[in-house]
Amino acid sequence: MPELPEVETTLRGITPHMQHQTIKQIIVRESRLRWPIPSDLNHHLCLQTIQTIQRRGKYLLIGFNHGTLILHLGMSGRLRIVPATTLVEKHDHVDLVMQNNLCCRFTDPRRFGCLLWTDDAPEQHKLLRNLGPEPLSKIFTANYLHQLSRHRKINIKQFIMNSQIVVGVGNIYANEALFAAKIHPSLSANKISLARYQLLIDAIKKILKAAIKCGGTTLRDFLASDGKPGYFTQSLSVYGRAGLDCLSCGNLLKTKMISQRATVYCSHCQH
DNA sequence: ATGCGGACCTGTTAGC
């Protein structure tokens, strides 16, 4: 489900309901996520007040005075704000019940997500420590990518999907950005000129911004915290369009697996 | 240091 725009949409959806709220109770129905949910979460959070709600890459960070809840939605995770009495359904693993009697409900069928606690500054946490820059920040530039790539033989698609290089670019938006920048997904990162990296940077920023504006992309099951789907789906040029005509030149879009991820591109437009 | 493949899960869909 979630790439950066979906996580950002989730953040914006939950923030008005959760900011400055005090936690009444944590209900953990299933602790076996990617890593086990710490068993002492209630002890950490009970009667504590939420100070900040932020995003770093695809991680959501819920800050308290004495530490931070680190949350990742994985492949199929979702957060919703519902009345605390709302009927529990399958895969509703965790409720953060607040004193306003709303709860933030974490649902994740595949259980690739995680919910962790850290006492320290979250950016020092093992999972966040080595993350690359935010794609929408001013330090994510063509020069940055060009320099980092000089000795990297990996293909450009995996390069930009590597969270140590840049966070938040998942399979959908990697495909879309490479199409927009007219770069073939299999091209070695070290073979790409500074000028072409500028096109790629522009494409990544533009597409992520547009997707955030639309509330993310809904392929099959992404719903924002208020239950609304994302409308960027209608704007996808290549992802999910294998075998259909390229919107730019009319040739048929090709598909191949790169590192077990579906890759769609136009062999006529992308080199 | 870099790159590759496997691992973690369940649900949906395509194909026989």
Place this chain on the structure above:
DNA sequence: TGCTAACAGGTCCGCA
């Protein structure tokens, strides 16, 4: 209609 295999938005980890 029913079974099976392939695939799905992520990313960490161990090994070469």
